[in-house]
Amino acid sequence: MVSPDLPHFLAVSAVLFSLGLVGFIARRNLIIMFLSVELMVQGVALNFVAFARFRGNLDGQAFVLFLLTIAACEAALALALILAMYRTRSSLDVSLWQDLREEDLEQVTDDEPLPLAPATAPLPQLPLAGIAPAKPEEPNRV
Amino acid sequence: MFDVSIEGIQTLGLLIPALPLAGAISCALLGCFHFGKWAPVAAGSGVLGGFMTALAVALSVSHAHEPITGTYGTWFSIGNDAVGWEFRIDALAGAMTAMVTFISLWIVIFSAGYMHDDPGEGRYFALVSLFVAAMAVLILAGNLFVLFLGWEGVGVCSYLLVGYWYAKPEAAAAARKAFLVTRLGDIALLGAMILLGCHLGTLNLAYEKVFSSPLDPQVVFFSLVLLLIGAVGKSAQFPLHVWLPDAMEGPTPVSALIHAATMVTAGVYLLARFFPGMTGTSMDVPRLEAVASVQDIAGGLGAATAFLAAVMAVGQWDLKRVLAYSTLSQLGYMFMALAVSGDVRDEHTPLEVSSMAAFAAIFHLLTHAFFKALLFLSSGSVMHAMGHVIDMRKFSGLAKILPITHGCFLIGALALAGVPPLSGFFSKDEILIVLYEGGHSDSQRSAYFSILFWIALFTAFLTAYYTFRAYFLTFQGQLKIPREAGDHAHESPAVMTVPLVVLAACALLVGLLLGPTGSLHHFLEGTANWKLHESTFQISQPMILGTVAALTGIGLAWLLFSRRDRLSKPLGALETAAEARLYIDDIYLAVFVRPLATAGRAMGWFDRDLFQPLVELLATIPRMIGGRFRSVQNGLIQFYALAMALGLIVILAMFTVAR
Numbered sequence: 001m002v003s004p005d006l007p008h009f010l011a012v013s014a015v016l017f018s019l020g021l022v023g024f025i026a027r028r029n030l031i032i033m034f035l036s037v038e039l040m041v042q043g044v045a046l047n048f049v050a051f052a053r054f055r056g057n058l059d060g061q062a063f064v065l066f067l068l069t070i071a072a073c074e075a076a077l078a079l080a081l082i083l084a085m086y087r088t089r090s091s092l093d094v095s096l097w098q099d100l101r102e103e104d105l106e107q108v109t110d111d112e113p114l115p116l117a118p119a120t121a122p123l124p125q126l127p128l129a130g131i132a133p134a135k136p137e138e139p140n141r142v
Numbered sequence: 143m144f145d146v147s148i149e150g151i152q153t154l155g156l157l158i159p160a161l162p163l164a165g166a167i168s169c170a171l172l173g174c175f176h177f178g179k180w181a182p183v184a185a186g187s188g189v190l191g192g193f194m195t196a197l198a199v200a201l202s203v204s205h206a207h208e209p210i211t212g213t214y215g216t217w218f219s220i221g222n223d224a225v226g227w228e229f230r231i232d233a234l235a236g237a238m239t240a241m242v243t244f245i246s247l248w249i250v251i252f253s254a255g256y257m258h259d260d261p262g263e264g265r266y267f268a269l270v271s272l273f274v275a276a277m278a279v280l281i282l283a284g285n286l287f288v289l290f291l292g293w294e295g296v297g298v299c300s301y302l303l304v305g306y307w308y309a310k311p312e313a314a315a316a317a318r319k320a321f322l323v324t325r326l327g328d329i330a331l332l333g334a335m336i337l338l339g340c341h342l343g344t345l346n347l348a349y350e351k352v353f354s355s356p357l358d359p360q361v362v363f364f365s366l367v368l369l370l371i372g373a374v375g376k377s378a379q380f381p382l383h384v385w386l387p388d389a390m391e392g393p394t395p396v397s398a399l400i401h402a403a404t405m406v407t408a409g410v411y412l413l414a415r416f417f418p419g420m421t422g423t424s425m426d427v428p429r430l431e432a433v434a435s436v437q438d439i440a441g442g443l444g445a446a447t448a449f450l451a452a453v454m455a456v457g458q459w460d461l462k463r464v465l466a467y468s469t470l471s472q473l474g475y476m477f478m479a480l481a482v483s484g485d486v487r488d489e490h491t492p493l494e495v496s497s498m499a500a501f502a503a504i505f506h507l508l509t510h511a512f513f514k515a516l517l518f519l520s521s522g523s524v525m526h527a528m529g530h531v532i533d534m535r536k537f538s539g540l541a542k543i544l545p546i547t548h549g550c551f552l553i554g555a556l557a558l559a560g561v562p563p564l565s566g567f568f569s570k571d572e573i574l575i576v577l578y579e580g581g582h583s584d585s586q587r588s589a590y591f592s593i594l595f596w597i598a599l600f601t602a603f604l605t606a607y608y609t610f611r612a613y614f615l616t617f618q619g620q621l622k623i624p625r626e627a628g629d630h631a632h633e634s635p636a637v638m639t640v641p642l643v644v645l646a647a648c649a650l651l652v653g654l655l656l657g658p659t660g661s662l663h664h665f666l667e668g669t670a671n672w673k674l675h676e677s678t679f680q681i682s683q684p685m686i687l688g689t690v691a692a693l694t695g696i697g698l699a700w701l702l703f704s705r706r707d708r709l710s711k712p713l714g715a716l717e718t719a720a721e722a723r724l725y726i727d728d729i730y731l732a733v734f735v736r737p738l739a740t741a742g743r744a745m746g747w748f749d750r751d752l753f754q755p756l757v758e759l760l761a762t763i764p765r766m767i768g769g770r771f772r773s774v775q776n777g778l779i780q781f782y783a784l785a786m787a788l789g790l791i792v793i794l795a796m797f798t799v800a801r
Binding site for chain 1: 773784
């Protein structure tokens with residue numbers, strides 16, 4: 001059994017990062033893109049840990065702790081944003097959001113767009129906190 | 143008379159502007175919180191406080207022959223030089239502040255009736271109080287910087303008050319004109335300060351220091367000329383007189399306050415301080431000659447103003463404008479008096495001669511303030527009754543419905559005409575005597591003073607004529623009331639008539655009390671840098687000539703206007719020219735305003751049609767380059783990500799190659 005050396009770790013992290021990058025560029029589904037970003041972050045984190053291990057100090061480990069914290073926050077925010085975006089356009093296709101292009105450019109349309117989500121019943125709206133929800137009409141009692 | 147310690151006088155001196163200032167602040171606050179109807183009370187009490195303290199100061203400094211200097215801290219300092227909040231309190235300042243605050247007090251009371259129910263009452267009274275405070279600072283100032291503060295303070299208050307009805311285009315234009323024309327003078331005053339500061343090498347321009355420092359005669363000459371230009375602007379003398387008649391667009395009590403009693407007298411006051419002061423006690427002939435030549439200029443301008451304004455007043459149909467031109471004319475009198483200078487060969491020293499001349503000017507200033515404020519307020523009362531109509535062609539015979547106003551106006555008119563024994567007689571007489579004596583002295587300039595004397599005498603005749611022309615047109619003859627007055631043309635309420643009666647009593651008595659008894663002479667003997675020689679009241683030739691001129695003028699007005707066709711122009715072409723203000727405004731329009739406007743339009747053309755396209759041409763180059771790359775911003779996230787990744791690869795490749 002050969003104990004892994006620094007280049008091995010770096011190779012794995014480079015593979016992780018590249019997979020993430022390719023995924024981010026090639027895929028259109030917002031959730032997949034988000035997961036790809038996570039993959040890139042993990043690749044970087046692995047880099048840090050590997051260097052910390054082979055240089056013999058804890059600086060890299062400390063960075064990774066921060067990285068994990070931030071990744072957690074980012075996940076919460078990103079998922080919430082994705083949900084909100086999904087609600088407005090009923091689709092996870094990233095190419096539907098091109099509003100920040102130059103004014104006089106045409107919108108780029110796909111030849112094969114992602115299928116729209118099937119129409120579902122609207123999500124239930126929660127009442128304001130502290131107000132009792134309206135009860136459904138009781139059926140007539142005879 | 144009063145026994146107040148020096149510290150006490152210093153404190154009281156500070157209170158003279160401070161109390162009206164406090165009144166101004168309270169008025170502004172009341173106005174902000176919709177309690178504007180209480181503003182007259184606040185303003186009145188502030189000004190009343192100012193008057194009480196001014197009176198106390200005047201009575202307590204009358205016997206101190208040294209000026210009392212109060213320093214209330216440092217205003218600003220540059221390097222080792224500091225300019226302090228310095229007041230200089232002496233008899234002249236005491237008399238002036240007492241007069242200003244007294245008249246302002248009655249004007250505030252009159253305004254309470256005149257401006258009743260005006261939506262801007264808070265603003266109006268705040269400005270009036272602020273004006274009084276600024277005027278007090280101007281009078282009490284102990285150095286040129288504090289003087290300049292007061293000088294600009296009255297200027298800005300005058301601008302705001304003349305333009306009080308700012309929605310009216312004429313009022314806004316008049317305010318702008320007043321501000322810009324007086325500004326020319328203000329720049330000259332600033333120039334005088336700079337000149338004196340440069341030559342004294344200090345910012346400490348206290349009067350005492352300026353007067354007592356040895357200065358080059360040329361510096362004396364030019365600094366006095368600049369001060370004279372400043373005074374000419376503020377006191378509306380000949381080349382810069384055009385703003386005052388237009389300033390009548392403001393509310394009438396403002397005309398009484400600013401354009402009769404206070405602000406326009408600032409120039410006379412300044413020169414009355416500086417001509418005798420700069421003459422000094424030393425017999426330095428080149429310096430005396432320098433001061434005297436500036437005095438000659440002042441006299442020439444004064445004579446031109448007095449005469450031209452009197453001629454212009456002859457043709458005016460607007461009652462307030464007649465009074466405005468008479469103010470110009472009377473200020474011209476004061477400038478003429480200030481012109482009298484002495485010569486080392488004279489019986490009296492040059493300082494004594496200049497001091498007597500300044501005394502005559504200040505005496506006329508004081509009495510003029512009373513009767514001119516009275517006349518303006520009376521015309522305000524007429525306007526109030528006539529529904530704000532002031533054209534004398536539209537009303538007549540008002541003596542029947544406005545008995546109190548009529549009586550007060552008559553007293554004011556007699557005083558202005560200089561009929562004995564009213565106040566104007568004594569003070570005008572004093573000026574005539576000074577000029578007459580100047581004309582009969584050994585001085586080289588005696589011929590010049592004689593000419594001034596005859597101009598003054600002829601102006602006295604014109605004054606009486608146009609004043610009584612206005613009186614006969616307004617108050618005598620058939621009763622005629624303009625439509626704007628409605629059926630309610632009636633005498634003004636007591637709050638307006640009481641100030642009229644008080645000021646009428648003053649116009650009747652002030653001259654008699656101050657002049658022939660010698661009490662003002664005695665009082666002002668304590669003025670710093672003045673030296674008055676004894677003079678006793680006696681019937682003299684100029685006095686008789688002056689009275690005859692006044693009575694002739696009144697008689698001529700009576701002949702021409704009491705019975706004949708009232709709207710005729712008995713003097714023909716002269717009156718037409720006078721009505722058009724002797725075309726001076728038109729000349730200014732053609733010579734200064736129009737060319738400037740044309741130049742402005744040419745500049746505008748250059749800017750808009752020449753430089754603008756040039757600049758825009760330059761701007762198109764980056765716009766074109768940018769346009770090439772704009773399509774990169776297509777809004778696709780993945781495109782951006784790809785671009786970043788490729789960019790990163792390129793950079794990394796470059797690094798690798800570079801190694």
